Amino acid sequence: MRTHDQTVQQQFDPRAEAYRVSAVHAAGPDLVHAEALVRHAAARTDEALDVGCGAGHLAFTLAPHFGHTVALDPSPSMRAMVSAGALERNLRQIEVSAGQATSLPFDTGRFALVCTRYSAHHWTALEAALQEMGRVLRPGGHALIIDTLAGEDVLTDTYLQAMELLRDVSHVRNRSVGEWRSLLRAAGFAELEYRLWPTHLQFAAWVARMDTPAERIAAIRSLQNAAPREVRDTLAIEEDGSFSIRTALFWLRKAA
Numbered sequence: 001m002r003t004h005d006q007t008v009q010q011q012f013d014p015r016a017e018a019y020r021v022s023a024v025h026a027a028g029p030d031l032v033h034a035e036a037l038v039r040h041a042a043a044r045t046d047e048a049l050d051v052g053c054g055a056g057h058l059a060f061t062l063a064p065h066f067g068h069t070v071a072l073d074p075s076p077s078m079r080a081m082v083s084a085g086a087l088e089r090n091l092r093q094i095e096v097s098a099g100q101a102t103s104l105p106f107d108t109g110r111f112a113l114v115c116t117r118y119s120a121h122h123w124t125a126l127e128a129a130l131q132e133m134g135r136v137l138r139p140g141g142h143a144l145i146i147d148t149l150a151g152e153d154v155l156t157d158t159y160l161q162a163m164e165l166l167r168d169v170s171h172v173r174n175r176s177v178g179e180w181r182s183l184l185r186a187a188g189f190a191e192l193e194y195r196l197w198p199t200h201l202q203f204a205a206w207v208a209r210m211d212t213p214a215e216r217i218a219a220i221r222s223l224q225n226a227a228p229r230e231v232r233d234t235l236a237i238e239e240d241g242s243f244s245i246r247t248a249l250f251w252l253r254k255a256a
């Protein structure tokens with residue numbers, strides 16, 4: 001029987017190319033905004049860390065503003081994808097590292113920026129991971145958290161988390177804004193800015209990216225068809241199963 005960490009490996013390791021070309025991951029207003037925030041806060045001598053870097057879209061966006069960027073992921077094929085992408089872009093300041101968010105293999109206070117995008121909803125120990133991200137961040141340093149949010153109300157949330165788990169068994173939870181805020185506060189981060197965007201998930205591409213088995217695709221469609229009007233409206237569920245969720249960005253600072 002597999003552990004959750006093994007499930008994450010099994011889900012992501014064969015899919016590095018799918019995440020490299022994914023329209024949802026390769027671009028987005030969150031990446032544009034993240035770059036604008038970091039441009040004003042970073043110095044060329046600073047170091048940044050991207051936790052759960054996947055195919056590297058956030059690391060590639062932010063690395064030009066730092067002297068050195070570490071892109072960390074447990075998946076060997078994601079790390080290989082980032083190394084190849086960094087070479088292609090001539091981003092020699094990017095280094096890849098194997099690791100888990102809950103035990104970052106770095107000295108305390110090393111980084112000026114610690115960031116993560118579309119990864120935290122796969123982490124079982126989010127509190128411990130945020131503490132760890134705070135540990136490797138220097139006093140006064142910035143954290144940038146981007147992730148998909150929980151459903152806007154409890155019923156929508158139940159449908160959303162069920163659809164997410166059926167599509168990808170490495171899904172743990174999308175958190176609400178309130179949950180995020182108390183977790184971030186408890187980890188010692190002060191919120192400087194919060195942004196929210198709708199993210200449209202085209203159904204065929206969404207399940208293809210994770211190679212969701214046919215019986216689970218059928219279960220998601222069945223669940224969507226059974227959803228009451230208020231859930232269908234909130235998630236903007238379309239005829240083909242496509243729907244919309246919310247992506248949040250938190251821009252934070254660790255006390256100096």
Ligand SMILES: C[S@@+](CC[C@H](N)C(=O)[O-])C[C@H]1O[C@@H](n2cnc3c(N)ncnc32)[C@H](O)[C@@H]1O
Nearest residue numbers: 012025052053054057058075100101117119122
């Ligand atoms: C959707 S991809 C990340 C997308 C990427 N950050 C981007 O901007 O395109 C999620 C990544 O999180 C990684 N991941 C999952 N659990 C993790 C954990 N506990 N610690 C670090 N990385 C993790 C997975 O291996 C996967 O590569």
